[in-house]
Amino acid sequence: MNLASALGWCVSAFVLAATAGLLASWLDRKITARLQWRVGPPWYQNFADLAKLAGKEVLVPEQSNRLTFLAAPVLSVTGMTACAGMLLLAAGRRLGFEGDIVLFVYLLALPPLAVALGGSSSANILASLGVSREVKLLLSYELPFLCAVIAACVKAGPTTSLARILLFQEMSRPLLFSLSGLLGFLICVVVLTAKLGYVPFDVAEAEGEIASGALIEYSGILLGLFKLGKAMLLAVGPAFIVVLFWGGFGSTLGGAIAGFLKCLVVVVLVVLIKNTNPRLRIDQALRLFWGIATVAGLASILLACAGW
Amino acid sequence: MTVAEQLKEALGNRVMRLETPNPKRVYLTVSPEDLVEAVRFVWQVLDARYVIVSGVDTGSQIELLYHFSIDRKDTFVSLRVFLDRNRPEIVSLSSLIPATEWIEREIWELLGVTFTGHPNLTHLLLADDWPEGNYPLRKKTDGA
Amino acid sequence: MGLREKALKKSLWVYHVGASPCNNCDIEILDCLTPRYDIERFGMVLVGSPRHADVLLVTGIVNRKCVLRVKTVYEQTPKPCVVVAVGSCPCSGVLFRDSYNMAGPLDRIIPVDIYIPGCPPKPEAIIAGIASLLEKMR
Numbered sequence: 001m002n003l004a005s006a007l008g009w010c011v012s013a014f015v016l017a018a019t020a021g022l023l024a025s026w027l028d029r030k031i032t033a034r035l036q037w038r039v040g041p042p043w044y045q046n047f048a049d050l051a052k053l054a055g056k057e058v059l060v061p062e063q064s065n066r067l068t069f070l071a072a073p074v075l076s077v078t079g080m081t082a083c084a085g086m087l088l089l090a091a092g093r094r095l096g097f098e099g100d101i102v103l104f105v106y107l108l109a110l111p112p113l114a115v116a117l118g119g120s121s122s123a124n125i126l127a128s129l130g131v132s133r134e135v136k137l138l139l140s141y142e143l144p145f146l147c148a149v150i151a152a153c154v155k156a157g158p159t160t161s162l163a164r165i166l167l168f169q170e171m172s173r174p175l176l177f178s179l180s181g182l183l184g185f186l187i188c189v190v191v192l193t194a195k196l197g198y199v200p201f202d203v204a205e206a207e208g209e210i211a212s213g214a215l216i217e218y219s220g221i222l223l224g225l226f227k228l229g230k231a232m233l234l235a236v237g238p239a240f241i242v243v244l245f246w247g248g249f250g251s252t253l254g255g256a257i258a259g260f261l262k263c264l265v266v267v268v269l270v271v272l273i274k275n276t277n278p279r280l281r282i283d284q285a286l287r288l289f290w291g292i293a294t295v296a297g298l299a300s301i302l303l304a305c306a307g308w
Numbered sequence: 309m310t311v312a313e314q315l316k317e318a319l320g321n322r323v324m325r326l327e328t329p330n331p332k333r334v335y336l337t338v339s340p341e342d343l344v345e346a347v348r349f350v351w352q353v354l355d356a357r358y359v360i361v362s363g364v365d366t367g368s369q370i371e372l373l374y375h376f377s378i379d380r381k382d383t384f385v386s387l388r389v390f391l392d393r394n395r396p397e398i399v400s401l402s403s404l405i406p407a408t409e410w411i412e413r414e415i416w417e418l419l420g421v422t423f424t425g426h427p428n429l430t431h432l433l434l435a436d437d438w439p440e441g442n443y444p445l446r447k448k449t450d451g452a
Numbered sequence: 453m454g455l456r457e458k459a460l461k462k463s464l465w466v467y468h469v470g471a472s473p474c475n476n477c478d479i480e481i482l483d484c485l486t487p488r489y490d491i492e493r494f495g496m497v498l499v500g501s502p503r504h505a506d507v508l509l510v511t512g513i514v515n516r517k518c519v520l521r522v523k524t525v526y527e528q529t530p531k532p533c534v535v536v537a538v539g540s541c542p543c544s545g546v547l548f549r550d551s552y553n554m555a556g557p558l559d560r561i562i563p564v565d566i567y568i569p570g571c572p573p574k575p576e577a578i579i580a581g582i583a584s585l586l587e588k589m590r
Contacts, residue, residue: 029492038490044462045495051459052506057530059503219503219530434553435517444552 013085014077021080021231022046024267028234031271046231053224061217063123072118073222076229079110084236090162091239091248099162104240105142105149111229112138112195115204118226119214130213133282134204137194140289141201145191147297148184152244155180155304166248174247179308183300185245187293192237193270194285196230200277201285238266311354311383318349325388337388340398343374346387347401350376356385361411363419365447370396370419391421400426418445460506460532461586463495467505467529471522471558473512476572477539481509483575491579502528507585510564513541513548514556526562534585536566538578543567 025046033040060069083104090099112134119131152175153160156168165175175181194201205213215226242248242262249259280288309317312328315336322345325337338346350356356376363372374387391398400423402409412423413432420443423429431438468481484491485498499505502525514522526535535558540546542558549557558564565588568581 033490033492037487039493040490041492041495048459048462048495051455052463055456055459056506056532059528059530215504216501217503223504433517435515438516 009085010081013088014081016088017080017084017232017235018228021228021233021235022050024234024238025231027264027267028271028274031268032275035275046227050224050228053227054221056220058220058222059217061123064217065121065123068117068121069217070222072114072121073218073225073229075117076111076114077225077232079107079114080229080232080236083107083110083240084232087162087236087239087243091166091243098164101149101153101160101162101165101244104162105146108195108233108237108240109138109142111233112197112204114229115197115214115226118218118222119216122214122217124217127214127216130204130216134197134214136282137201137204137285137289140286141191141194141293144187144289144293144297147294147301148187148191149244151180151184151297151300151304154301162243166243169247170250175245176247178304180300180303181245183296183303185241187297187300188241188245189266189269190273190293191289192233192241192266193273194289195237196233196270198270198274200273200280202279203282203285234267234270235263238263238270241266311378311381311385314354315346315349315385318353319346322346332383334383334385335388336385337390340389340391343387343389344399344401344404347374347404350385350387351405354378354385355380358405358407359384361408361415363415363421363445365393365419365445367447369393370421372398372415372421374401396421397424398422399424402426417443419443420446457589461589464506464534464582465499465504466496466507466509467499467502467525469502469508469510469522469525471510471512471514471518471542471556472553473539473541477511477541477570480572480575480578481511481538484578489575489579491582494582496582503530505529505533507534507536507582509536509538510542510558510562511538513545513551513554514558514561515553516555517553519555519561522558522561534565534589535562536568536581536585537564538568538581539573540569540571543569546571 023043023046026041026043029045030040060066086099086103086107116131116134116138119127119134152165155175155178156165159165159168169175176185197205205215215223218226242259246262249256312326312334315334316323316326319338319342322338322342323336324339327335329335336346351358356378359375359377361372361374363370370391370393372389372391376385376387378385389398396419398421400408400412402412402423403425409426409428410432412426413429415421416423416429417431417434417438468478470478483489502508508526508529510522512518537543537558541548542556542564545554545557548554555561566581566585568578570577573581
């Protein structure tokens with residue numbers, strides 16, 4: 001693969017993930033509005049938000065660490081672009097790309113990590129409060145997430161290659177239809193809600209409480225990039241879960257459309273969880289992830305080892 | 309025994325005036341020196357709930373009312389003290405009832421009453437650079 | 453009208469500044485977000501930080517303690533931004549205009565773009581004010 005085609009691949013992955021993400025974010029806002037008996041914004045709303053943010057002044061706090069402050073939003077978006085690009089490669093089984101699952105787990109942790117980095121470089125007390133909560137949340141939900149991923153790897157192999165997991169699902173049935181796979185899928189959906197910072201896990205970005213927490217000092221295009229990274233996670237996250245547990249996108253057009261609908265199901269699940277739950281306190285969220293979720297994750301690994 | 313009778317029995321000649329305009333309401337006037345004794349009786353012995361302190365500039369004096377509620381007996385007791393308008397001073401209740409700390413700050417900054425023994429007599433509602441000696445809720449008697 | 457202005461009109465993020473209000477206007481502002489009036493369909497959301505805001509909705513007479521804070525919030529808001537005086541208090545001060553604590557009305561402290569009088573203004577009046585703001589931005 002030469003430089004030109006690699007660049008082209010990056011750009012198309014970015015455009016695809018960004019568009020899909022912004023539209024998925026719109027779907028979230030529209031469903032939320034309908035559930036609250038409201039009308040909700042038009043389909044182009046998130047694009048307008050981004051364009052507006054691009055036109056606003058960027059204010060950088062004097063006492064902040066300039067490099068980290070400016071780099072954090074860029075990190076969020078590039079991480080998501082990389083994840084999207086590699087997901088396309090692995091799902092399309094191109095060029096013998098195996099799709100190491102550890103890489104995906106790492107990349108999917110980037111948006112919340114970037115928010116934590118940005119917030120900690122903001123030189124603001126409220127931001128550091130938000131950052132401490134975000135990092136605690138990150139430490140807590142990575143554990144059950146890893147358990148679910150390991151369970152999928154064990155069941156489909158054992159293998160750590162996303163391409164091989166897809167192959168296994170094509171040969172037999174999607175991991176979702178096994179007990180360990182079902183547990184893993186549910187854990188991953190809940191962890192995705194936490195990664196996105198949606199209720200019930202939005203304690204890090206609690207608006208009324210700590211004035212937007214970690215992102216309090218961000219304005220203009222930097223804020224726009226953070227919002228874009230979060231939107232891209234709403235597109236890439238469900239795609240990853242579908243590829244891991246639900247058979248992915250297949251190699252035919254019918255398969256691709258089915259895959260797209262499966263992603264929509266995951267997005268709708270996240271939105272419904274968001275709208276039917278109150279916000280959890282940080283200690284309640286930690287107890288949930290290190291308690292029930294980890295036990296479920298370990299159970300799913302054991303079930304996968306036993307062949308269920 | 310009604311609350312009014314209990315107050316008369318316990319405080320004796322410290323009671324300057326006792327009014328009960330209706331069965332649920334008691335106004336007890338005491339001198340500023342006897343205030344702590346009266347508050348201690350109402351708050352601890354009668355087991356009343358402290359409500360708030362209110363103050364007004366009557367033109368000739370500054371009148372402070374300490375309000376307590378005896379919920380069991382459905383009675384509201386107010387202790388009234390009159391302070392000299394030129395040098396209004398009274399002992400602070402914040403060591404006895406911590407909840408009075410902030411209202412005493414407010415009365416100090418708006419009416420100019422000095423609470424002796426108060427741990428933190430600074431501005432609460434008004435801006436920190438409010439001019440000294442300017443007490444907004446004092447009546448303007450000289451037409452200024 | 454360039455893309456910048458067009459995008460700004462379609463996505464106004466609102467930050468509420470309470471400069472010692474009596475809170476009735478604040479309740480009416482929150483009413484606008486409820487299903488009956490729903491200003492989110494115009495792209496308006498309530499944000500938590502002045503740095504994310506395009507519109508500052510200011511309520512209350514500005515009392516002496518608030519002056520510095522209101523100015524700071526205005527400076528912290530990235531331009532272009534719009535200041536809306538909601539309620540009769542920031543517009544003129546009404547019955548509080550001779551009060552000892554009055555440092556307003558609002559346009560003595562920060563530049564104001566739209567005045568929405570009322571005590572409190574109904575959500576319909578607030579939405580009409582915002583609509584005239586969008587007209588003015590053309």
